[in-house]
Amino acid sequence: MTNTEKVKRGLAKRYRKERRFRAMGLIAVLLGFAFLIVLLSDITIKALPAFHQTYLKLDINLDPEVLGLAPGRPLDEKAILHADFRSVVRRSMYALFPEVRKRRDKRKLAALVSTGAQYQVRDRLLRDHALLGQTFSMWVLADDDVDTYLNTRSLRDLKQSERRLRDNQVAWLERLKQEGRIDRRFNWLFFSSADSREPELAGILGAVVGSFYTLLVTIGLAFPLSLAAAVYLEEFAPRNRWVDFIEVNINNLAAVPSIVFGLLGLAVFINFFGVPRSSPLVGGMVLALMTLPTIIIAARAALKAVPPSIREAALGLGASHTQMVFHHVVPLAMPGVLTGTIIGMAQALGETAPLLMIGMVAFIVDIPQGFTDSATVLPVQIYLWADSPERAFVAKTSAAILVLLGFLVLMNGIAILLRKRFERKW
Amino acid sequence: MMSEQPTTAATRVRVPEDDDDAILSVGATSQGGAVEPENGYTTVGEPFVDQPKMQTRDVNVFYADKQAIFDVNLDFAANEVLALIGPSGCGKSTYLRCLNRMNDTIPICRVAGELLLDDEDIYAKSMDPVLLRARVGMVFQKPNPFPKSVYDNVAYGPRLHGLAANKSELDEIVETSLKRAGLWNEVKDRLAEPGTGLSGGQQQRLCIARTIAVNPEVILMDEPASALDPIATAVIEELIDELRQKYTIAIVTHSMQQAARVSQRTAYFHLGKLIEVGDTDRVFTNPRHQLTENYITGRIG
Ligand SMILES: Nc1ncnc2c1ncn2[C@@H]1O[C@H](COP(=O)(O)OP(=O)(O)OP(=O)(O)O)[C@@H](O)[C@H]1O
Ligand SMILES: [Mg+2]
Numbered sequence: 180m181t182n183t184e185k186v187k188r189g190l191a192k193r194y195r196k197e198r199r200f201r202a203m204g205l206i207a208v209l210l211g212f213a214f215l216i217v218l219l220s221d222i223t224i225k226a227l228p229a230f231h232q233t234y235l236k237l238d239i240n241l242d243p244e245v246l247g248l249a250p251g252r253p254l255d256e257k258a259i260l261h262a263d264f265r266s267v268v269r270r271s272m273y274a275l276f277p278e279v280r281k282r283r284d285k286r287k288l289a290a291l292v293s294t295g296a297q298y299q300v301r302d303r304l305l306r307d308h309a310l311l312g313q314t315f316s317m318w319v320l321a322d323d324d325v326d327t328y329l330n331t332r333s334l335r336d337l338k339q340s341e342r343r344l345r346d347n348q349v350a351w352l353e354r355l356k357q358e359g360r361i362d363r364r365f366n367w368l369f370f371s372s373a374d375s376r377e378p379e380l381a382g383i384l385g386a387v388v389g390s391f392y393t394l395l396v397t398i399g400l401a402f403p404l405s406l407a408a409a410v411y412l413e414e415f416a417p418r419n420r421w422v423d424f425i426e427v428n429i430n431n432l433a434a435v436p437s438i439v440f441g442l443l444g445l446a447v448f449i450n451f452f453g454v455p456r457s458s459p460l461v462g463g464m465v466l467a468l469m470t471l472p473t474i475i476i477a478a479r480a481a482l483k484a485v486p487p488s489i490r491e492a493a494l495g496l497g498a499s500h501t502q503m504v505f506h507h508v509v510p511l512a513m514p515g516v517l518t519g520t521i522i523g524m525a526q527a528l529g530e531t532a533p534l535l536m537i538g539m540v541a542f543i544v545d546i547p548q549g550f551t552d553s554a555t556v557l558p559v560q561i562y563l564w565a566d567s568p569e570r571a572f573v574a575k576t577s578a579a580i581l582v583l584l585g586f587l588v589l590m591n592g593i594a595i596l597l598r599k600r601f602e603r604k605w
Numbered sequence: 606m607m608s609e610q611p612t613t614a615a616t617r618v619r620v621p622e623d624d625d626d627a628i629l630s631v632g633a634t635s636q637g638g639a640v641e642p643e644n645g646y647t648t649v650g651e652p653f654v655d656q657p658k659m660q661t662r663d664v665n666v667f668y669a670d671k672q673a674i675f676d677v678n679l680d681f682a683a684n685e686v687l688a689l690i691g692p693s694g695c696g697k698s699t700y701l702r703c704l705n706r707m708n709d710t711i712p713i714c715r716v717a718g719e720l721l722l723d724d725e726d727i728y729a730k731s732m733d734p735v736l737l738r739a740r741v742g743m744v745f746q747k748p749n750p751f752p753k754s755v756y757d758n759v760a761y762g763p764r765l766h767g768l769a770a771n772k773s774e775l776d777e778i779v780e781t782s783l784k785r786a787g788l789w790n791e792v793k794d795r796l797a798e799p800g801t802g803l804s805g806g807q808q809q810r811l812c813i814a815r816t817i818a819v820n821p822e823v824i825l826m827d828e829p830a831s832a833l834d835p836i837a838t839a840v841i842e843e844l845i846d847e848l849r850q851k852y853t854i855a856i857v858t859h860s861m862q863q864a865a866r867v868s869q870r871t872a873y874f875h876l877g878k879l880i881e882v883g884d885t886d887r888v889f890t891n892p893r894h895q896l897t898e899n900y901i902t903g904r905i906g
Contacts, residue, residue, distance in 0.1 A: 493751075495745070496816070
């Protein structure tokens, strides 16, 4: 047998092996991709209802008497804020269905409108005082049960006892629909308001702002600290047992369960230093601790990757060690450091457990105005909504997850962009 | 030993014919790797000059326990190009890097011996390595411009040392350095473009311009043309010849033709030992040591 024949015989086997390996790799990738698609589409489908909200058209009569405004008194903001818009909204609802007389039925009728409707009307009057005493038609928020019922086909076939809306309520809704008084509109409220017990009023902005402040604290602490630590360890630290010990500990810190950082924050920052609990400040501090090792490790890798030829060039020209580090090595490592930082921030953005320990799970209806206000963050908001019994919160939860994923994709996109933008050829 | 007078060394010059023992002994000591103060070898030729710019005496260099340079004695004359040749791994770079203390950056590297720049001890406590490197510049094997503009590359050294009082002075330094490096005409319209975008040969000339912008007294070059094509190499060689008017130059090269073309003196290293030094013409036409002859005639390395 010639050499060529021997090689040929083995060749088929080699190719088979290669094909098998490639097929396996491809299957693994496809499987992962499929899971991702399923997950994302499931979340998206569940989230869709949250982006629209049912509105009812009511004929609002701003009767000063009903509002409880004293006649003759000038209409100022304070008076409006104390006026009884709830009754106004109810009356306009009753006016649509004059045949409903029983108190119980009336209550059911009023329940079709969101409790937020009265504030919509109030804000309208605040903007335009001339509306007092007028009758005008206005789209107000429907209750979340209405929204859920109209959006969930399966609910219509259920018996009355198995769903939240009574049969008479359903009949009223049908009539409103025929009169063109029901409409679904884009749910701006979801993006412009904070949390609420009422799903139709609950929004993500409070959590987004909370996350923003928290991440601001995190990046403000973690970036300079870890850059300094990485530069020192990589460029200046003597090689001895202490430094090795510190290095090992930093690497281990990266593997510590995040809830432990929460406990630490509770014990040290809140109980010892008295940082206000459930504030973005303390949340950011805890997350900074958590992301420190991630960024340090990434920054050190980036510093290490700066080619020695550049260092030698600088030293050869008479730059001191410090000058070499800060004129050349650190700037060249910056894209890598920033990538690490953004990945660390993405990790911090998605973190829940440590924040539960420091009280960021509180139910907060106000959008935080600063670093020391009580706040919640996106993942905790998701956790809170996922825990809520109202069916409408299912959609909200998924929508919030989409928003969170959106931010994460955005951050990772920036990281990739930075890497591409500053990628250098030596 | 070589700390004696040059005349003594000259009397010990051996002729290649009866040098077999010497070759063996050189091989034996270096294979053993043992640190032996009496290495028992003598540099052939003329390692010393009358008015040296730099002097090195009994230089021994160690990487941890491994000795890379053995008792090297060598002078560098002003306005002269000295070529360091020898087979790969013989310690040329190591020796060259001692001359501006670049070896300080390698923690395991230890340098012993006396190295003088204008009679000042390079390794004295009073000698600041930063100042030393401003006086003894270095050009490396691979062109290593900073990933900054051409202008900033050249201006970096002067800025570092505060050599220019203002912008126009700095501009002038940059221009004259680039002109002297023979690069000005090619880059004068692209000073703001990154230095890494130039061709290999241009990059190396940029590195030379960067080095001379600091106005050093000595320039060390470690295989400056090894990454370049023949034409770019010729340009660099011409440049080196011109630079000789102003600077003292030591150049490591693997190309014997290059050594013959650009240098006035040549030093041949072998396994960490300085075997032979002499006028370039003489060394190449009439090597006195068998090892030198072997190398030059292509039997080693
Ligand atoms: N950083 C280092 N650590 C340990 N040993 C080193 C180091 N640098 C060089 N050496 C050793 O020192 C000896 C001399 O190396 P050097 O780089 O000076 O050789 P060279 O003559 O410049 O070779 P070449 O012509 O290939 O560049 C070699 O045996 C090498 O392995
Ligand atoms: Mg070398």
